[in-house]
Amino acid sequence: MGRQLHLNVFINSRGHHEASWRHPDSSKLPLTDIDYTVDIARKAEAALFDSIFLADVLGLWNDVRATPFNWLEPITTLAATAMATKRIGMIGTCSTTYTEPYNLARQFASLDHISRGRIGWNIVTTWSHQAGANYGSAGQMPHADRYERAEEYMAVVNALWDSWADDAVVDDRDGGLYADPAKVHAINHKGQFYQVEGPLNIPRGPQGRPVFVQAGSSEAGRAFAARHAEAVFTAHMEKGTAKDFYSDLKGRLPAVGRKPEDVIILPGFSPILGSTEAEAQAYSEELNALADIQIGLTRLSGRFGGHDFSTLPLDQPLSPDDFPDPETVQAARSRTEVIIGVVRNERPTMRQLLAKLAGARGHFTFTGTPEQCADLLQDWFETGAADGFNIMPPVLPRSLEVFAAEVIPILQKRGLFRTEYTGTTLRENFGLSRPAA
Numbered sequence: 001m002g003r004q005l006h007l008n009v010f011i012n013s014r015g016h017h018e019a020s021w022r023h024p025d026s027s028k029l030p031l032t033d034i035d036y037t038v039d040i041a042r043k044a045e046a047a048l049f050d051s052i053f054l055a056d057v058l059g060l061w062n063d064v065r066a067t068p069f070n071w072l073e074p075i076t077t078l079a080a081t082a083m084a085t086k087r088i089g090m091i092g093t094c095s096t097t098y099t100e101p102y103n104l105a106r107q108f109a110s111l112d113h114i115s116r117g118r119i120g121w122n123i124v125t126t127w128s129h130q131a132g133a134n135y136g137s138a139g140q141m142p143h144a145d146r147y148e149r150a151e152e153y154m155a156v157v158n159a160l161w162d163s164w165a166d167d168a169v170v171d172d173r174d175g176g177l178y179a180d181p182a183k184v185h186a187i188n189h190k191g192q193f194y195q196v197e198g199p200l201n202i203p204r205g206p207q208g209r210p211v212f213v214q215a216g217s218s219e220a221g222r223a224f225a226a227r228h229a230e231a232v233f234t235a236h237m238e239k240g241t242a243k244d245f246y247s248d249l250k251g252r253l254p255a256v257g258r259k260p261e262d263v264i265i266l267p268g269f270s271p272i273l274g275s276t277e278a279e280a281q282a283y284s285e286e287l288n289a290l291a292d293i294q295i296g297l298t299r300l301s302g303r304f305g306g307h308d309f310s311t312l313p314l315d316q317p318l319s320p321d322d323f324p325d326p327e328t329v330q331a332a333r334s335r336t337e338v339i340i341g342v343v344r345n346e347r348p349t350m351r352q353l354l355a356k357l358a359g360a361r362g363h364f365t366f367t368g369t370p371e372q373c374a375d376l377l378q379d380w381f382e383t384g385a386a387d388g389f390n391i392m393p394p395v396l397p398r399s400l401e402v403f404a405a406e407v408i409p410i411l412q413k414r415g416l417f418r419t420e421y422t423g424t425t426l427r428e429n430f431g432l433s434r435p436a437a
Protein backbone atom coordinates (compact mmCIF):
# COMPACT_ATOMS: atom_id res chain seq x y z
CA MET A 1 0.00 0.00 0.00
CA GLY A 2 1.41 3.39 -1.00
CA ARG A 3 1.26 6.63 0.93
CA GLN A 4 -2.32 7.33 2.01
CA LEU A 5 -4.28 10.57 2.23
CA HIS A 6 -5.45 11.77 5.65
CA LEU A 7 -8.87 13.37 5.69
CA ASN A 8 -10.44 15.42 8.46
CA VAL A 9 -13.94 16.92 8.53
CA PHE A 10 -14.00 20.46 9.91
CA ILE A 11 -17.47 20.97 11.43
CA ASN A 12 -18.51 24.60 11.28
CA SER A 13 -21.99 26.10 11.61
CA ARG A 14 -24.36 24.41 9.10
CA GLY A 15 -21.47 24.33 6.69
CA HIS A 16 -18.49 26.47 5.78
CA HIS A 17 -20.25 28.68 3.30
CA GLU A 18 -21.33 31.81 5.10
CA ALA A 19 -24.93 31.37 3.87
CA SER A 20 -25.17 27.60 4.45
CA TRP A 21 -27.44 28.03 7.48
CA ARG A 22 -30.13 29.48 5.18
CA HIS A 23 -29.79 26.93 2.42
CA PRO A 24 -32.59 24.33 2.20
CA ASP A 25 -30.02 21.49 2.01
CA SER A 26 -28.45 22.21 5.40
CA SER A 27 -29.50 20.39 8.57
CA LYS A 28 -32.84 21.37 10.12
CA LEU A 29 -31.57 20.61 13.63
CA PRO A 30 -30.89 23.51 16.02
CA LEU A 31 -27.16 24.27 16.17
CA THR A 32 -27.29 23.67 19.91
CA ASP A 33 -28.51 20.09 19.42
CA ILE A 34 -25.81 17.49 20.13
CA ASP A 35 -27.42 15.23 17.53
CA TYR A 36 -26.20 17.68 14.90
CA THR A 37 -22.53 17.00 15.68
CA VAL A 38 -23.10 13.32 16.37
CA ASP A 39 -24.85 12.83 13.04
CA ILE A 40 -21.95 14.43 11.14
CA ALA A 41 -19.37 12.44 13.12
CA ARG A 42 -21.17 9.19 12.36
CA LYS A 43 -21.40 10.04 8.66
CA ALA A 44 -17.69 10.91 8.62
CA GLU A 45 -16.90 7.64 10.41
CA ALA A 46 -18.97 5.62 7.93
CA ALA A 47 -16.90 7.26 5.18
CA LEU A 48 -13.66 6.29 7.02
CA PHE A 49 -12.41 9.83 7.68
CA ASP A 50 -9.42 10.06 10.02
CA SER A 51 -11.08 12.64 12.26
CA ILE A 52 -13.54 15.44 12.89
CA PHE A 53 -12.51 18.88 14.14
CA LEU A 54 -14.20 21.60 16.20
CA ALA A 55 -12.86 25.15 16.34
CA ASP A 56 -13.35 27.48 19.31
CA VAL A 57 -13.07 31.23 19.70
CA LEU A 58 -13.80 32.21 23.34
CA GLY A 59 -16.05 35.10 22.56
CA LEU A 60 -19.02 36.07 20.46
CA TRP A 61 -16.90 37.09 17.47
CA ASN A 62 -19.62 36.60 14.90
CA ASP A 63 -22.60 38.76 14.04
CA VAL A 64 -25.54 36.86 15.52
CA ARG A 65 -27.97 38.32 12.99
CA ALA A 66 -26.61 36.14 10.22
CA THR A 67 -23.52 34.19 11.30
CA PRO A 68 -24.52 31.23 13.43
CA PHE A 69 -21.90 28.83 14.75
CA ASN A 70 -21.78 25.28 16.08
CA TRP A 71 -22.16 26.83 19.51
CA LEU A 72 -21.53 23.88 21.80
CA GLU A 73 -18.22 24.04 23.63
CA PRO A 74 -15.72 21.54 22.10
CA ILE A 75 -14.60 19.53 25.15
CA THR A 76 -18.09 18.62 26.34
CA THR A 77 -19.26 18.13 22.75
CA LEU A 78 -16.46 15.70 21.97
CA ALA A 79 -17.10 13.76 25.17
CA ALA A 80 -20.68 13.22 24.03
CA THR A 81 -19.63 12.45 20.45
CA ALA A 82 -17.09 9.91 21.69
CA MET A 83 -19.94 7.86 23.13
CA ALA A 84 -21.69 7.72 19.76
CA THR A 85 -18.68 6.74 17.60
CA LYS A 86 -15.94 4.10 17.73
CA ARG A 87 -13.07 4.68 15.31
CA ILE A 88 -13.02 8.24 14.10
CA GLY A 89 -10.57 10.66 15.74
CA MET A 90 -11.86 13.87 17.33
CA ILE A 91 -9.90 17.11 17.47
CA GLY A 92 -10.95 19.88 19.84
CA THR A 93 -9.59 23.41 20.07
CA CYS A 94 -8.37 24.76 23.38
CA SER A 95 -6.43 27.95 24.07
CA THR A 96 -3.00 28.15 25.70
CA THR A 97 -3.58 31.82 26.43
CA TYR A 98 -6.85 31.50 28.33
CA THR A 99 -6.75 28.03 29.96
CA GLU A 100 -4.65 26.96 32.93
CA PRO A 101 -2.35 24.11 31.83
CA TYR A 102 -3.51 21.88 34.67
CA ASN A 103 -7.15 22.21 33.57
CA LEU A 104 -6.32 21.50 29.97
CA ALA A 105 -4.06 18.52 30.71
CA ARG A 106 -6.73 17.02 32.93
CA GLN A 107 -9.60 17.55 30.49
CA PHE A 108 -7.72 16.17 27.50
CA ALA A 109 -6.46 13.17 29.49
CA SER A 110 -10.09 12.52 30.44
CA LEU A 111 -11.19 12.85 26.83
CA ASP A 112 -8.47 10.47 25.71
CA HIS A 113 -9.77 7.88 28.19
CA ILE A 114 -13.43 8.55 27.37
CA SER A 115 -12.79 8.18 23.62
CA ARG A 116 -10.38 5.26 24.11
CA GLY A 117 -7.54 7.07 22.44
CA ARG A 118 -9.17 9.15 19.73
CA ILE A 119 -8.47 12.70 20.91
CA GLY A 120 -6.45 15.48 19.31
CA TRP A 121 -5.84 18.97 20.69
CA ASN A 122 -5.86 21.91 18.29
CA ILE A 123 -3.40 24.16 20.09
CA VAL A 124 -4.34 27.78 19.64
CA THR A 125 -3.07 30.98 21.18
CA THR A 126 -6.50 32.53 20.30
CA TRP A 127 -6.66 35.24 17.69
CA SER A 128 -9.99 36.86 18.60
CA HIS A 129 -9.72 40.20 20.37
CA GLN A 130 -13.02 39.47 22.15
CA ALA A 131 -11.32 36.72 24.15
CA GLY A 132 -9.01 39.25 25.80
CA ALA A 133 -12.05 41.26 26.89
CA ASN A 134 -13.79 38.17 28.25
CA TYR A 135 -10.90 36.81 30.27
CA GLY A 136 -10.08 39.73 32.51
CA SER A 137 -6.81 40.84 30.99
CA ALA A 138 -6.36 44.40 29.72
CA GLY A 139 -7.10 43.79 26.06
CA GLN A 140 -5.54 41.26 23.77
CA MET A 141 -2.13 39.84 24.52
CA PRO A 142 0.36 40.66 21.71
CA HIS A 143 1.02 37.96 19.09
CA ALA A 144 4.65 37.32 20.14
CA ASP A 145 3.79 37.14 23.87
CA ARG A 146 1.05 34.59 23.20
CA TYR A 147 3.51 32.28 21.46
CA GLU A 148 6.17 32.75 24.16
CA ARG A 149 3.64 31.75 26.78
CA ALA A 150 2.50 28.82 24.64
CA GLU A 151 6.06 27.48 24.53
CA GLU A 152 6.25 27.22 28.32
CA TYR A 153 2.70 25.89 28.36
CA MET A 154 3.73 22.91 26.22
CA ALA A 155 6.52 22.01 28.63
CA VAL A 156 4.01 22.03 31.51
CA VAL A 157 1.25 19.98 29.88
CA ASN A 158 3.70 17.45 28.46
CA ALA A 159 5.24 16.97 31.90
CA LEU A 160 1.76 16.58 33.41
CA TRP A 161 0.73 13.94 30.86
CA ASP A 162 3.98 12.10 31.57
CA SER A 163 3.63 12.38 35.34
CA TRP A 164 2.01 8.94 35.42
CA ALA A 165 3.95 6.06 33.85
CA ASP A 166 1.92 3.93 31.44
CA ASP A 167 1.99 1.05 33.93
CA ALA A 168 1.45 3.08 37.12
CA VAL A 169 -2.03 1.65 37.75
CA VAL A 170 -1.66 -1.90 39.04
CA ASP A 171 -5.21 -2.35 40.36
CA ASP A 172 -4.16 -5.42 42.36
CA ARG A 173 -7.16 -6.27 44.54
CA ASP A 174 -5.53 -9.28 46.20
CA GLY A 175 -2.24 -7.50 46.93
CA GLY A 176 -3.97 -4.27 48.02
CA LEU A 177 -2.08 -1.97 45.63
CA TYR A 178 -4.04 0.32 43.35
CA ALA A 179 -1.20 2.39 41.83
CA ASP A 180 2.57 2.27 42.26
CA PRO A 181 3.59 5.61 43.83
CA ALA A 182 7.10 5.22 42.38
CA LYS A 183 5.52 5.61 38.95
CA VAL A 184 3.59 8.80 39.70
CA HIS A 185 5.71 11.90 40.18
CA ALA A 186 5.45 15.63 40.78
CA ILE A 187 6.68 17.92 38.00
CA ASN A 188 7.69 20.93 40.14
CA HIS A 189 7.53 23.38 37.25
CA LYS A 190 8.59 26.92 38.16
CA GLY A 191 8.75 29.09 35.07
CA GLN A 192 8.22 32.62 33.88
CA PHE A 193 4.45 32.24 33.44
CA TYR A 194 3.46 29.05 35.25
CA GLN A 195 4.10 27.35 38.56
CA VAL A 196 2.72 23.83 38.61
CA GLU A 197 3.65 21.18 41.13
CA GLY A 198 1.79 18.15 39.75
CA PRO A 199 1.41 15.27 39.32
CA LEU A 200 -1.74 15.24 37.18
CA ASN A 201 -4.71 13.70 39.01
CA ILE A 202 -5.55 11.22 36.27
CA PRO A 203 -3.57 8.27 34.86
CA ARG A 204 -1.93 8.57 31.43
CA GLY A 205 -4.35 8.23 28.50
CA PRO A 206 -4.33 5.50 25.84
CA GLN A 207 -2.41 7.72 23.39
CA GLY A 208 0.02 8.95 26.06
CA ARG A 209 -1.09 12.46 25.27
CA PRO A 210 -3.53 13.89 22.73
CA VAL A 211 -2.36 14.27 19.14
CA PHE A 212 -1.01 17.82 18.83
CA VAL A 213 -2.66 19.77 16.05
CA GLN A 214 -1.69 23.34 15.24
CA ALA A 215 -2.96 25.93 12.82
CA GLY A 216 -0.84 29.08 13.11
CA SER A 217 1.03 29.86 9.92
CA SER A 218 2.92 33.05 10.84
CA GLU A 219 6.69 32.85 11.43
CA ALA A 220 6.14 32.31 15.15
CA GLY A 221 3.32 29.85 14.39
CA ARG A 222 5.47 27.79 12.03
CA ALA A 223 8.40 27.65 14.45
CA PHE A 224 5.97 26.47 17.14
CA ALA A 225 4.43 23.88 14.79
CA ALA A 226 7.87 22.52 13.87
CA ARG A 227 8.65 21.92 17.54
CA HIS A 228 5.30 20.56 18.70
CA ALA A 229 2.69 19.79 16.05
CA GLU A 230 1.91 16.34 14.73
CA ALA A 231 -0.77 17.58 12.34
CA VAL A 232 -1.07 21.08 10.91
CA PHE A 233 -4.15 22.81 9.50
CA THR A 234 -3.38 25.60 7.10
CA ALA A 235 -5.34 27.97 4.85
CA HIS A 236 -4.38 28.62 1.22
CA MET A 237 -6.29 30.03 -1.70
CA GLU A 238 -3.81 28.72 -4.28
CA LYS A 239 -1.57 25.69 -4.69
CA GLY A 240 1.64 27.75 -4.94
CA THR A 241 1.45 29.07 -1.37
CA ALA A 242 0.36 25.64 -0.10
CA LYS A 243 3.53 24.12 -1.62
CA ASP A 244 5.73 26.85 -0.17
CA PHE A 245 4.17 26.31 3.24
CA TYR A 246 4.58 22.53 3.00
CA SER A 247 8.25 22.63 2.09
CA ASP A 248 8.98 25.39 4.59
CA LEU A 249 7.42 23.50 7.49
CA LYS A 250 8.88 20.09 6.59
CA GLY A 251 12.24 21.80 6.05
CA ARG A 252 12.23 23.10 9.64
CA LEU A 253 11.89 19.63 11.18
CA PRO A 254 15.47 18.24 10.97
CA ALA A 255 16.81 21.24 12.90
CA VAL A 256 14.55 20.31 15.84
CA GLY A 257 15.38 16.59 15.65
CA ARG A 258 12.22 15.51 13.85
CA LYS A 259 11.54 13.72 10.57
CA PRO A 260 9.25 14.92 7.74
CA GLU A 261 6.78 12.10 8.42
CA ASP A 262 6.40 13.18 12.07
CA VAL A 263 4.06 15.98 10.98
CA ILE A 264 1.15 15.73 8.56
CA ILE A 265 0.05 18.88 6.77
CA LEU A 266 -3.65 19.31 6.00
CA PRO A 267 -4.67 22.38 3.98
CA GLY A 268 -8.31 23.42 4.15
CA PHE A 269 -10.40 22.40 1.15
CA SER A 270 -14.03 23.30 0.57
CA PRO A 271 -15.60 21.35 -2.31
CA ILE A 272 -18.79 22.39 -4.11
CA LEU A 273 -19.63 19.33 -6.16
CA GLY A 274 -22.00 18.70 -9.03
CA SER A 275 -22.44 15.91 -11.54
CA THR A 276 -21.36 18.47 -14.16
CA GLU A 277 -19.27 21.63 -13.84
CA ALA A 278 -22.34 23.69 -14.68
CA GLU A 279 -24.34 22.06 -11.91
CA ALA A 280 -21.58 22.73 -9.36
CA GLN A 281 -21.29 26.33 -10.55
CA ALA A 282 -25.05 26.84 -10.20
CA TYR A 283 -24.91 25.51 -6.62
CA SER A 284 -22.08 27.89 -5.83
CA GLU A 285 -24.06 30.84 -7.21
CA GLU A 286 -27.13 29.77 -5.26
CA LEU A 287 -25.09 29.92 -2.06
CA ASN A 288 -23.40 33.23 -2.91
CA ALA A 289 -26.79 34.79 -3.62
CA LEU A 290 -27.77 34.07 -0.01
CA ALA A 291 -24.65 35.73 1.46
CA ASP A 292 -24.80 39.23 3.00
CA ILE A 293 -22.22 41.95 2.17
CA GLN A 294 -22.42 43.53 5.64
CA ILE A 295 -21.69 40.23 7.31
CA GLY A 296 -18.73 39.71 5.01
CA LEU A 297 -17.36 43.16 5.87
CA THR A 298 -17.73 42.52 9.59
CA ARG A 299 -15.92 39.21 9.28
CA LEU A 300 -13.11 40.76 7.26
CA SER A 301 -12.80 43.50 9.85
CA GLY A 302 -12.49 40.85 12.59
CA ARG A 303 -9.63 39.20 10.72
CA PHE A 304 -7.77 42.50 10.70
CA GLY A 305 -8.23 43.19 14.40
CA GLY A 306 -11.33 45.39 13.98
CA HIS A 307 -10.10 47.55 11.03
CA ASP A 308 -12.97 49.46 9.36
CA PHE A 309 -13.40 48.56 5.66
CA SER A 310 -16.89 50.03 5.30
CA THR A 311 -15.66 53.26 3.65
CA LEU A 312 -14.13 51.41 0.67
CA PRO A 313 -16.23 51.27 -2.53
CA LEU A 314 -17.66 47.83 -3.24
CA ASP A 315 -17.07 47.76 -6.98
CA GLN A 316 -13.57 49.15 -7.53
CA PRO A 317 -10.46 46.93 -7.69
CA LEU A 318 -8.73 46.72 -4.33
CA SER A 319 -5.02 47.21 -3.72
CA PRO A 320 -2.87 45.88 -0.84
CA ASP A 321 -2.66 49.49 0.38
CA ASP A 322 -6.34 49.31 1.32
CA PHE A 323 -5.38 46.85 4.09
CA PRO A 324 -3.40 47.26 7.31
CA ASP A 325 0.15 45.86 7.21
CA PRO A 326 -0.07 42.22 8.42
CA GLU A 327 2.93 42.88 10.68
CA THR A 328 0.72 45.20 12.72
CA VAL A 329 -2.16 42.74 13.03
CA GLN A 330 -2.38 41.07 16.42
CA ALA A 331 -5.18 38.70 15.39
CA ALA A 332 -4.85 35.90 12.80
CA ARG A 333 -1.77 37.24 11.04
CA SER A 334 -1.21 34.46 8.53
CA ARG A 335 -4.81 34.65 7.26
CA THR A 336 -4.41 38.36 6.63
CA GLU A 337 -1.36 37.54 4.49
CA VAL A 338 -3.42 35.02 2.48
CA ILE A 339 -6.13 37.63 1.88
CA ILE A 340 -3.67 40.37 0.88
CA GLY A 341 -1.95 37.85 -1.45
CA VAL A 342 -5.23 37.35 -3.31
CA VAL A 343 -5.74 41.12 -3.54
CA ARG A 344 -2.20 41.58 -4.90
CA ASN A 345 -2.52 38.79 -7.49
CA GLU A 346 -6.12 39.12 -8.62
CA ARG A 347 -7.09 42.74 -7.84
CA PRO A 348 -10.70 41.79 -6.98
CA THR A 349 -13.31 44.38 -6.01
CA MET A 350 -14.48 44.27 -2.39
CA ARG A 351 -17.68 42.59 -3.56
CA GLN A 352 -15.68 39.90 -5.38
CA LEU A 353 -13.29 39.42 -2.47
CA LEU A 354 -16.18 38.98 -0.03
CA ALA A 355 -17.80 36.40 -2.34
CA LYS A 356 -14.48 34.52 -2.47
CA LEU A 357 -14.15 34.60 1.31
CA ALA A 358 -17.82 33.65 1.86
CA GLY A 359 -17.06 30.14 0.60
CA ALA A 360 -14.55 29.16 3.27
CA ARG A 361 -13.03 32.27 4.87
CA GLY A 362 -9.74 32.20 3.00
CA HIS A 363 -9.34 28.45 2.48
CA PHE A 364 -9.24 26.83 -0.94
CA THR A 365 -12.66 26.49 -2.52
CA PHE A 366 -13.29 24.11 -5.38
CA THR A 367 -16.27 23.97 -7.74
CA GLY A 368 -16.55 21.02 -10.12
CA THR A 369 -17.22 17.32 -10.58
CA PRO A 370 -16.14 14.50 -8.21
CA GLU A 371 -13.57 13.30 -10.75
CA GLN A 372 -12.03 16.78 -11.03
CA CYS A 373 -12.07 17.05 -7.24
CA ALA A 374 -10.21 13.74 -6.83
CA ASP A 375 -7.69 14.85 -9.49
CA LEU A 376 -6.99 18.04 -7.60
CA LEU A 377 -6.59 16.30 -4.23
CA GLN A 378 -4.28 13.73 -5.81
CA ASP A 379 -2.23 16.42 -7.51
CA TRP A 380 -1.66 18.40 -4.29
CA PHE A 381 -0.91 15.15 -2.44
CA GLU A 382 1.64 13.93 -4.98
CA THR A 383 3.40 17.20 -5.72
CA GLY A 384 4.40 18.32 -2.24
CA ALA A 385 1.47 20.51 -1.22
CA ALA A 386 -0.39 18.24 1.26
CA ASP A 387 -0.41 14.98 3.23
CA GLY A 388 -4.18 15.10 3.27
CA PHE A 389 -6.92 17.68 3.67
CA ASN A 390 -9.05 19.46 6.18
CA ILE A 391 -12.34 19.00 4.33
CA MET A 392 -14.66 21.95 4.93
CA PRO A 393 -18.07 21.00 3.52
CA PRO A 394 -19.83 24.16 2.31
CA VAL A 395 -23.23 22.82 3.43
CA LEU A 396 -23.65 20.31 6.28
CA PRO A 397 -24.36 17.50 6.22
CA ARG A 398 -25.25 17.56 2.51
CA SER A 399 -21.82 18.38 1.03
CA LEU A 400 -20.17 15.81 3.30
CA GLU A 401 -22.62 13.15 2.11
CA VAL A 402 -21.87 13.99 -1.52
CA PHE A 403 -18.08 13.98 -0.93
CA ALA A 404 -18.35 10.62 0.87
CA ALA A 405 -20.51 9.03 -1.82
CA GLU A 406 -18.81 10.47 -4.91
CA VAL A 407 -15.19 11.43 -4.18
CA ILE A 408 -14.00 8.92 -1.58
CA PRO A 409 -14.69 5.87 -3.80
CA ILE A 410 -12.55 7.44 -6.54
CA LEU A 411 -9.71 8.04 -4.08
CA GLN A 412 -10.06 4.45 -2.84
CA LYS A 413 -10.01 3.07 -6.39
CA ARG A 414 -6.79 4.99 -6.97
CA GLY A 415 -5.28 3.42 -3.83
CA LEU A 416 -5.05 6.80 -2.10
CA PHE A 417 -7.46 6.28 0.78
CA ARG A 418 -8.22 3.50 3.26
CA THR A 419 -11.05 1.02 2.60
CA GLU A 420 -11.32 0.13 6.30
CA TYR A 421 -9.99 1.43 9.60
CA THR A 422 -6.84 -0.44 10.60
CA GLY A 423 -6.25 1.43 13.86
CA THR A 424 -8.36 2.30 16.87
CA THR A 425 -6.71 5.58 17.90
CA LEU A 426 -6.35 8.97 16.21
CA ARG A 427 -2.57 8.48 16.33
CA GLU A 428 -3.00 5.27 14.32
CA ASN A 429 -5.42 6.89 11.86
CA PHE A 430 -2.81 9.63 11.27
CA GLY A 431 0.06 7.09 11.09
CA LEU A 432 1.86 8.71 14.04
CA SER A 433 3.87 6.94 16.72
CA ARG A 434 2.90 6.92 20.39
CA PRO A 435 5.13 9.04 22.66
CA ALA A 436 6.99 7.21 25.44
CA ALA A 437 6.40 8.42 29.01
Ligand SMILES: Cc1cc2nc3c(=O)[nH]c(=O)nc-3n(C[C@H](O)[C@H](O)[C@H](O)COP(=O)(O)O)c2cc1C
Pocket: 054, 055, 056, 057, 093, 123, 124, 125, 126, 127, 128, 214, 215, 216, 217, 218, 219, 220, 221, 222, 233, 234, 235, 268, 331, 332, 333, 334, 335, 390
Ligand atom coordinates in the same frame (compact mmCIF):
# COMPACT_ATOMS: atom_id res chain seq x y z
C1 LIG B 1 -8.22 25.34 9.97
C2 LIG B 1 -7.90 26.36 11.03
C3 LIG B 1 -8.63 26.34 12.20
C4 LIG B 1 -8.38 27.25 13.21
N1 LIG B 1 -9.12 27.20 14.33
C5 LIG B 1 -8.94 28.11 15.30
C6 LIG B 1 -9.75 28.10 16.45
O1 LIG B 1 -10.61 27.25 16.60
N2 LIG B 1 -9.54 29.04 17.38
C7 LIG B 1 -8.58 30.00 17.26
O2 LIG B 1 -8.44 30.82 18.16
N3 LIG B 1 -7.79 30.04 16.18
C8 LIG B 1 -7.96 29.12 15.19
N4 LIG B 1 -7.18 29.17 14.08
C9 LIG B 1 -6.15 30.20 14.00
C10 LIG B 1 -4.75 29.71 14.34
O3 LIG B 1 -4.73 28.71 15.30
C11 LIG B 1 -3.82 30.81 14.81
O4 LIG B 1 -4.06 31.12 16.15
C12 LIG B 1 -4.01 32.05 14.05
O5 LIG B 1 -3.86 31.76 12.68
C13 LIG B 1 -2.96 33.10 14.50
O6 LIG B 1 -1.69 32.58 14.45
P1 LIG B 1 -0.73 32.88 13.23
O7 LIG B 1 -0.67 34.36 13.16
O8 LIG B 1 0.55 32.19 13.64
O9 LIG B 1 -1.33 32.26 12.02
C14 LIG B 1 -7.39 28.24 13.04
C15 LIG B 1 -6.66 28.27 11.86
C16 LIG B 1 -6.89 27.34 10.85
C17 LIG B 1 -6.09 27.38 9.59
